[in-house]
Amino acid sequence: MSGSGRYLRYIVIAVFALAVIFLVSSSSTPSASGLHQSASELLKGSGSIWKGSGSSTPDKSGGTSGDVKDSELPKHTDSFKDNTSPNPVSGETRLPATPAPGERMNATFVTLARNSDVWDISRSIRQVEDRFNRKFNYDWVFLNDAEFDDTFKKVTSALTSGKTHYGKIGKEQWGFPEWIDQDKAKKVREDMHERKIIYGDSISYRHMCRYESGFFFQHDLMKNYEWYWRVEPSIELFCDIDYDPFKFMADNKKKYSFVLSLYEYVETIPTLWDSVKKFMKTHPEHIAEDNSMQFLSDDGGETYNKCHFWSNFEIGNLNWLRGKAYTDFFNQLDMDGGFFYERWGDAPVHSIAAGLMLKKDEIHFFNDIAYYHVPFTHCPTGQQYRIDKKCHCDPKDNFDWNGYSCTKRFYETNGMQLPDGYAVEQ
Numbered sequence: 001m002s003g004s005g006r007y008l009r010y011i012v013i014a015v016f017a018l019a020v021i022f023l024v025s026s027s028s029t030p031s032a033s034g035l036h037q038s039a040s041e042l043l044k045g046s047g048s049i050w051k052g053s054g055s056s057t058p059d060k061s062g063g064t065s066g067d068v069k070d071s072e073l074p075k076h077t078d079s080f081k082d083n084t085s086p087n088p089v090s091g092e093t094r095l096p097a098t099p100a101p102g103e104r105m106n107a108t109f110v111t112l113a114r115n116s117d118v119w120d121i122s123r124s125i126r127q128v129e130d131r132f133n134r135k136f137n138y139d140w141v142f143l144n145d146a147e148f149d150d151t152f153k154k155v156t157s158a159l160t161s162g163k164t165h166y167g168k169i170g171k172e173q174w175g176f177p178e179w180i181d182q183d184k185a186k187k188v189r190e191d192m193h194e195r196k197i198i199y200g201d202s203i204s205y206r207h208m209c210r211y212e213s214g215f216f217f218q219h220d221l222m223k224n225y226e227w228y229w230r231v232e233p234s235i236e237l238f239c240d241i242d243y244d245p246f247k248f249m250a251d252n253k254k255k256y257s258f259v260l261s262l263y264e265y266v267e268t269i270p271t272l273w274d275s276v277k278k279f280m281k282t283h284p285e286h287i288a289e290d291n292s293m294q295f296l297s298d299d300g301g302e303t304y305n306k307c308h309f310w311s312n313f314e315i316g317n318l319n320w321l322r323g324k325a326y327t328d329f330f331n332q333l334d335m336d337g338g339f340f341y342e343r344w345g346d347a348p349v350h351s352i353a354a355g356l357m358l359k360k361d362e363i364h365f366f367n368d369i370a371y372y373h374v375p376f377t378h379c380p381t382g383q384q385y386r387i388d389k390k391c392h393c394d395p396k397d398n399f400d401w402n403g404y405s406c407t408k409r410f411y412e413t414n415g416m417q418l419p420d421g422y423a424v425e426q
């Protein structure tokens with residue numbers, strides 16, 4: 001009796017040892033079909049042990065391809081199925097991906113930042129790479145009024161999948177032009193400080209707004225490109241972007257785009273529209289026939305309704321900004337001094353330029369690019385879309401149909417149908 005009992009124990013130990021060997025071997029050879037299959041059967045429900053260290057991706061997305069029926073796989077698995085590495089999710093990062101097929105546009109990301117922005121811009125970069133650029137590998141240009149330090153360069157170039165370029169901004173483009181009365185500008189800042197206007201007392205913020213309005217596209221590093229995508233620190237992207245928005249812009253003859261729109265604080269731009277009207281008179285040749293005046297004004301151009309596209313996100317055409325029309329527009333505004341005598345932002349400046357000098361259908365609303373910049377969220381309308389693109393934004397946070405958003409007005413201006421889901425999500 002005791003002899004056969006020991007026998008049985010040996011058998012149990014031997015079977016157990018074999019099972020362990022199967023597990024270990026199939027973890028490194030995911031294509032060993034038969035053994036692998038039974039091993040993975042054994043492991044159902046214990047995925048956390050199986051994944052090993054370093055992986056933060058849910059087990060269902062890959063790693064053990066072949067052991068799950070196709071119908072159980074998430075629909076969108078291209079990045080894993082196509083991946084040539086044997087275990088695409090077990091590395092230190094899942095950033096590297098099979099490049100998306102097709103041509104690349106002459107395009108770059110562009111970020112204006114200080115050295116102290118390094119961690120906030122890193123969060124943005126990681127999201128842009130995870131959601132889009134790891135498959136497209138576009139370059140990234142960083143601009144700064146000071147020299148970028150080693151930490152900034154090291155950290156950001158480690159996070160990006162394309163080439164990185166770091167540029168310094170010249171003094172002429174980040175300083176007071178000679179025609180600005182410094183005393184007058186100082187009094188304005190003191191007054192705005194007293195009235196508690198956001199950034200009202202800041203000199204650097206004004207230089208930043210003027211630079212983004214008139215100069216970033218002129219930087220030597222930007223001259224190599226035709227398209228740009230602006231990225232600011234601490235933004236979020238909530239959905240996968242599995243096509244090339246640059247190519248979309250080019251194919252559809254778009255020049256400027258946005259994801260969020262809203263009303264500007266009137267205190268920062270009291271005379272901006274006067275300057276714009278002067279420009280329309282002196283340069284009627286630059287005003288597009290089929291323009292978006294209806295988006296900018298409720299009375300045919302007499303007054304500005306403060307609607308603007310939020311320029312911390314932009315995908316746009318650099319050659320348009322470098323062209324004669326935009327240059328004349330910016331120079332007129334710059335001479336009038338409102339960047340310093342008031343606090344004109346680059347958002348209304350770009351928006352008014354696009355609204356007046358582009359044709360309506362050259363401006364695009366990217367409903368499918370889900371985005372956050374404090375304090376507003378653009379979460380795409382339409383549940384099926386959000387599911388398909390693995391969005392992680394709360395649709396309740398979507399700003400589009402809020403009374404302070406101008407996006408519905410954009411739809412009306414362009415005679416566009418409101419998106420599916422509007423009726424329930426507004």
Ligand SMILES: Nc1nc2c(ncn2[C@@H]2O[C@H](COP(=O)(O)OP(=O)(O)O)[C@@H](O)[C@H]2O)c(=O)[nH]1
Pocket residue numbers: 111112113114117143144145146204205208231232233312
């Ligand atoms: N190099 C540099 N970048 C700046 C400066 N001020 C703002 N920025 C950048 O300009 C952009 C807008 O500034 P931000 O502080 O985000 O302004 P907000 O989004 O309007 O609150 C961001 O990309 C900042 O990193 C500055 O003084 N120097």
Ligand SMILES: *[C@@H]1O[C@H](CO)[C@@H](O)[C@H](O)[C@H]1NC(C)=O
Pocket residue numbers: 106223224225226319
């Ligand atoms: C990219 O665009 C810039 C600006 O239009 C142009 O000078 C440059 O030659 C283009 N590069 C390529 C590779 O097409």
Ligand SMILES: [Mg+2]
Pocket residue numbers: 232233312373
């Ligand atoms: Mg910002």
